[in-house]
Amino acid sequence: MTAMLEVRGLTRRFGGLVAVNDLTFEVNEGEMIGLIGPNGSGKTTTFSMLSGALRPSSGTIAFNGERIEGLKANKVCRKGLARTFQVVQPFPDITATENVMIGAFVNTGGGRQAEAKAREELERVGLTPKADTLAKELTLLQLKRLEIAKALATEPKLLLLDEVAAGLTSTEVDVMLKLVRQLNTEGITCIIVEHVMRFVMNLSHRCIVIDFGSQIAEGTPEEVLNNPAVHAAYLGEEASIA
Amino acid sequence: MNLKMPYIRIVVIGALICLLPLVLSTFYMHIAVLVLIWAFLACAWNIIGGYAGQHSLGNGLYMGIGAYTVAYLVNRFNLTPWVGLVVAIILSAAAAAFIGWIVFRYALKGAYFALVTIALTEAAVYVVSNIPALGGAGGMQMEYRGNSLAYMQFAGQNGYFYMGVVLVVFILLLTQWYKRKRFFYQLIAVRENEDAAEALGVDTVKAKIKANVMSGVLCAVGGVFYAQYFLYVGPRSVFGEVVSVQILIYAIVGGLGTTWGPVVGAVLLVPLSEITRGQLGNSFPGSQLLLYGLVMVLTMMFMPFGIMGLADRLRQRWQHRSATPLVDSQGGEAS
Amino acid sequence: MNLNFSGAVLSQAVASGIMLGGLFALMSIGLTLIWGVMKIINFAQGEFLMVALYLAYFLVARGHIDPYITIIITVPFMFFFGIGIFRATISPILKDPVMNQIMLTLGVSLILQNLALMLFSANVQSVNTRYSTWNIHLGSVVISGTQLIALVGSVLCTLGVWYFLKTTDSGRAIRASAQNPTAATLMGIDVPRTYLLAFGLGSATLGLAGSLMIPFYYTSPTVGVFLGLIMFIVVVLGGMGNLLGCFVGGLVIGLAETVGAAVFPGSLARVFTFSIFIIFLLFRPQGVLSKRQT
Numbered sequence: 001m002t003a004m005l006e007v008r009g010l011t012r013r014f015g016g017l018v019a020v021n022d023l024t025f026e027v028n029e030g031e032m033i034g035l036i037g038p039n040g041s042g043k044t045t046t047f048s049m050l051s052g053a054l055r056p057s058s059g060t061i062a063f064n065g066e067r068i069e070g071l072k073a074n075k076v077c078r079k080g081l082a083r084t085f086q087v088v089q090p091f092p093d094i095t096a097t098e099n100v101m102i103g104a105f106v107n108t109g110g111g112r113q114a115e116a117k118a119r120e121e122l123e124r125v126g127l128t129p130k131a132d133t134l135a136k137e138l139t140l141l142q143l144k145r146l147e148i149a150k151a152l153a154t155e156p157k158l159l160l161l162d163e164v165a166a167g168l169t170s171t172e173v174d175v176m177l178k179l180v181r182q183l184n185t186e187g188i189t190c191i192i193v194e195h196v197m198r199f200v201m202n203l204s205h206r207c208i209v210i211d212f213g214s215q216i217a218e219g220t221p222e223e224v225l226n227n228p229a230v231h232a233a234y235l236g237e238e239a240s241i242a
Numbered sequence: 243m244n245l246k247m248p249y250i251r252i253v254v255i256g257a258l259i260c261l262l263p264l265v266l267s268t269f270y271m272h273i274a275v276l277v278l279i280w281a282f283l284a285c286a287w288n289i290i291g292g293y294a295g296q297h298s299l300g301n302g303l304y305m306g307i308g309a310y311t312v313a314y315l316v317n318r319f320n321l322t323p324w325v326g327l328v329v330a331i332i333l334s335a336a337a338a339a340f341i342g343w344i345v346f347r348y349a350l351k352g353a354y355f356a357l358v359t360i361a362l363t364e365a366a367v368y369v370v371s372n373i374p375a376l377g378g379a380g381g382m383q384m385e386y387r388g389n390s391l392a393y394m395q396f397a398g399q400n401g402y403f404y405m406g407v408v409l410v411v412f413i414l415l416l417t418q419w420y421k422r423k424r425f426f427y428q429l430i431a432v433r434e435n436e437d438a439a440e441a442l443g444v445d446t447v448k449a450k451i452k453a454n455v456m457s458g459v460l461c462a463v464g465g466v467f468y469a470q471y472f473l474y475v476g477p478r479s480v481f482g483e484v485v486s487v488q489i490l491i492y493a494i495v496g497g498l499g500t501t502w503g504p505v506v507g508a509v510l511l512v513p514l515s516e517i518t519r520g521q522l523g524n525s526f527p528g529s530q531l532l533l534y535g536l537v538m539v540l541t542m543m544f545m546p547f548g549i550m551g552l553a554d555r556l557r558q559r560w561q562h563r564s565a566t567p568l569v570d571s572q573g574g575e576a577s
Numbered sequence: 578m579n580l581n582f583s584g585a586v587l588s589q590a591v592a593s594g595i596m597l598g599g600l601f602a603l604m605s606i607g608l609t610l611i612w613g614v615m616k617i618i619n620f621a622q623g624e625f626l627m628v629a630l631y632l633a634y635f636l637v638a639r640g641h642i643d644p645y646i647t648i649i650i651t652v653p654f655m656f657f658f659g660i661g662i663f664r665a666t667i668s669p670i671l672k673d674p675v676m677n678q679i680m681l682t683l684g685v686s687l688i689l690q691n692l693a694l695m696l697f698s699a700n701v702q703s704v705n706t707r708y709s710t711w712n713i714h715l716g717s718v719v720i721s722g723t724q725l726i727a728l729v730g731s732v733l734c735t736l737g738v739w740y741f742l743k744t745t746d747s748g749r750a751i752r753a754s755a756q757n758p759t760a761a762t763l764m765g766i767d768v769p770r771t772y773l774l775a776f777g778l779g780s781a782t783l784g785l786a787g788s789l790m791i792p793f794y795y796t797s798p799t800v801g802v803f804l805g806l807i808m809f810i811v812v813v814l815g816g817m818g819n820l821l822g823c824f825v826g827g828l829v830i831g832l833a834e835t836v837g838a839a840v841f842p843g844s845l846a847r848v849f850t851f852s853i854f855i856i857f858l859l860f861r862p863q864g865v866l867s868k869r870q871t
Contacts, residue, residue, distance in 0.1 A: 361855050494680060
């Protein structure tokens with residue numbers, strides 16, 4: 001059986017800077033992958049290329065056996081690969097439900113069905129009490145949940161979560177952890193980019209570590225934590241690993 | 243709330259408006275027809291400007307295409323305006339699709355989009371002024387052929403008035419219907435946050451082109467109506483920056499991206515400006531546009547969401563306050 | 578179509594185009610400054626120029642002041658005029674979406690235009706000065722002396738604003754605010770005050786333009802509609818906030834207008850100018866000289 005996502009030689013240059021260099025990895029269905037690395041190592045650039053927001057300089061991305069590199073973001077999304085944004089991107093002047101409806105419209109044309117779907121997803125992320133609140137009036141944790149609900153409404157097979165735990169308090173991280181784990185048990189494959197190590201280490205089945213755009217390690221969270229190359233990359237950030 | 247309610251409201255208000263000819267004098271009936279023309283055009287602009295958030299400053303282009311098409315076909319080939327209407331719809335759709343395709347493909351937005359649209363409508367003024375077949379700078383008079391629906395011409399204002407009511411009711415029902423549909427949600431998503439919209443499967447370029455075509459075609463229909471009412475078209479009366487700005491002022495003052503906003507704006511401003519012009523026009527030319535300028539500045543400063551937008555916000559706040567405060571149980575915060 | 582290509586006509590058109598281009602550059606400096614610094618397009622900029630032209634006109638026609646001496650009145654007047662408009666209207670909504678600010682300046686332009694119509698009537702006004710008949714002959718080409726002065730004024734004004742932005746503290750504050758308002762605030766720059774200064778300066782350059790133009794140009798309530806559009810075109814060509822680009826853009830559009838008028842019949846030349854504008858907006862919205870951002 002082929003992997004759900006196959007990335008081969010993915011590279012992105014900005015002028016002379018190589019942000020992502022020859023990245024190759026696979027993600028199998030049902031997996032929870034942690035994509036980690038120090039600041040500026042190319043994680044978000046990788047996400048942007050996977051989701052179609054950014055065109056790769058070279059390399060291929062195959063999703064369920066179909067090549068998707070270079071497709072526009074909306075096409076990628078409709079193929080079942082959704083993302084959340086590191087900096088939350090709500091539609092500020094409409095309600096939480098309407099925000100999620102935009103995603104739901106990928107699979108339905110009718111307003112009523114989309115609204116039902118949206119309310120369902122808001123329930124799933126625990127945002128039902130805020131369903132009719134304008135997005136601009138939500139707190140950061142609520143907005144992060146809204147990001148996930150929007151992405152879920154498109155019924156993704158693969159979900160890219162970009163720093164959903166960053167900026168949250170410790171209790172809030174626990175809430176988010178529970179939520180993401182549940183999504184995975186419900187059958188959604190996830191790739192997580194995250195700085196909060198407790199979050200990644202608790203969730204991931206497998207971690208891919210990148211530094212300066214290149215992959216430096218891969219393995220279970222324990223293996224990665226004990227890898228000297230990873231330690232070297234994180235030198236000075238060691239405290240946050242433990 | 244009953245989902246049919248907004249539709250019923252539109253039809254009932256439309257029916258009640260039809261009683262106006264019983265009470266209004268000729269002068270006020272003329273103003274009423276003007277209100278309907280501009281309300282219709284403003285509703286049409288609202289689709290691209292209000293819902294999709296692309297502030298076109300050049301919708302006079304489409305209005306002009308509509309007005310000139312019908313005037314030319316009626317004058318030159320003696321065709322009924324209904325044929326002209328169909329041709330105008332086709333031409334404006336083609337123009338709006340082509341312009342939208344170029345402009346949105348190159349991701350022009352905000353101020354740049356506004357500038358391109360101004361340039362296009364102003365260029366149209368100069369092109370039309372140089373085509374003798376279209377009457378050049380002087381424009382074209384249309385012949386009055388008698389009181390007949392087949393010629394879309396009526397003796398007195400009442401016929402035009404009922405036609406205007408039908409058009410405005412139609413565009414309001416259309417807007418209201420689309421409001422629950424995927425297309426308008428996608429437009430709002432484009433307006434609010436384009437990157438997020440793309441990430442949620444919205445083809446933002448396609449959505450914007452569709453909105454531009456819809457808005458352009460409806461503006462052309464408004465232009466046909468305008469030409470039939472005045473029986474005259476001139477380069478600056480249907481093309482150009484001033485007309486384009488006039489179209490959007492009503493929508494902005496009434497409330498961008500609301501069903502009723504453009505109508506409310508036209509109902510308030512058109513009579514006010516016509517009466518000002520009637521009273522002061524001779525001694526103070528320009529008083530009408532001066533008034534529009536003032537209203538525009540004050541709207542932007544004190545109620546940028548327009549009258550209906552302000553009403554919506556006040557209602558939301560009131561509902562918010564009356565509802566029991568909800569505590570987010572899982573997150574634990576009490577905001 | 579009857580295309581007209583004779584050497585004498587064309588060389589005259591080129592000479593006139595350079596003169597006109599200098600003038601266009603001069604009027605557009607203010608817009609590029611305001612646009613570049615605040616990211617606000619002042620749609621009333623053409624009407625600001627109309628105000629300056631009327632002021633210069635009245636000083637010359639009624640006050641019998643030499644047009645080039647009116648500069649000492651028009652420039653400070655326009656500075657404070659710009660500041661006044663900014664304080665009263667734009668400054669309260671600086672945090673609102675850019676489109677709202679654009680709509681507001683559009684409203685201001687309608688007010689100024691129609692106020693002028695009420696006060697001064699729709700008549701086109703111009704003055705005869707002792708400079709009006711001063712022409713310079715270069716072979717078959719005739720150059721108007723007053724237009725040459727305007728061209729020189731345009732060069733000096735561009736250099737002056739550039740020097741101001743480069744060397745003075747206020748100029749550096751303006752440039753810093755343009756690049757990153759947040760960082761500028763953190764560095765202790767009073768950004769709102771800087772905006773005010775930039776807007777005043779952008780308006781003051783129009784005072785100079787008004788004084789230099791009135792000996793050979795005219796004024797009317799709607800003069801700013803066309804000139805305003807020309808300013809946008811020049812600034813888009815040059816790249817917003819780019820002074821050298823503004824000068825080059827002015828020359829390009831000046832040449833397009835005069836050469837276009839020599840080649841195309843009637844007012845179709847203007848369509849040529851608009852086409853250049855639209856093509857630039859589509860393919861190089863960052864201007865002729867600026868590098869494309871990645």
